[in-house]
Amino acid sequence: MGRGTYMPSEASGNPDLEVEHFTFSPSIAxxxxxxxxxxxxxxxxxxxxTLRLGKPLVVVVNEDLMDNHQSELADELAERNxxxxxxxxxxxxxxxxxxxxxxxxxMPGDAKPVVALINKFLGFPVN
Structure with a gap:
């Protein structure tokens, strides 16, 4: 829930559903x-x-953000299932x-080729 003041009510109507929430944690792993x-x-x-830990994920997009890159990322990852x-x-x-x-x-990509290209462009040694 971040650092806000909103406190959700308990889940009702489904005794099999257990919902946990917390205000802020430096690591949620x-x-x-x-x-x-x-x-x-x-x-x-x-x-x-969450994806790195292999857990099923539902992302809720905040549509009030300007230049909503969150929506673009979430929609693309949803499109890829x-x-x-x-x-x-x-x-x-x-x-x-x-x-x-x-x-x-x-599966995360390999950033090494991009790093090597940037280093070469900037004149840094390429290993």
Whole structure:
């Protein structure tokens, strides 16, 4: 939930659903490792940390942001079946209708060729 003041109410209507939330944590990796599903904002750090840990992820995009790169990233990763993307008004529908079997593992790319190209362009030694 970040550093805000909003406090969610307990999940009702489904005794089998256990929802945990917390205000702020410098590292959420332990929470993610224990989760069966992660619902997160669309920040790139949260997205890639969750994908790296191999957990199913629903990203909720904040449509109020200007130049919404979060939406672009979330939509692209959803298109590639790495996660599910929702808006606040479609979150419930997304969770109820999602099929975890369609998700594909995210494999990070190799940045070394890009680093070598930048180093060469800037005149730094290339290993």
């Amino acid at each position: 332990d929470y993610i490792r224990e989760a069966s599903l992660v619902i997160s904002h669309a920040g790139s750090g949260s997205i890639f940390e 790495h996660l599910f993307c929702a808006r606040p008004q479609t979150l419930r529908e997304t969770v109820e209708g999602m099929d975890l079997n369609v998700l594909q593992p995210y």
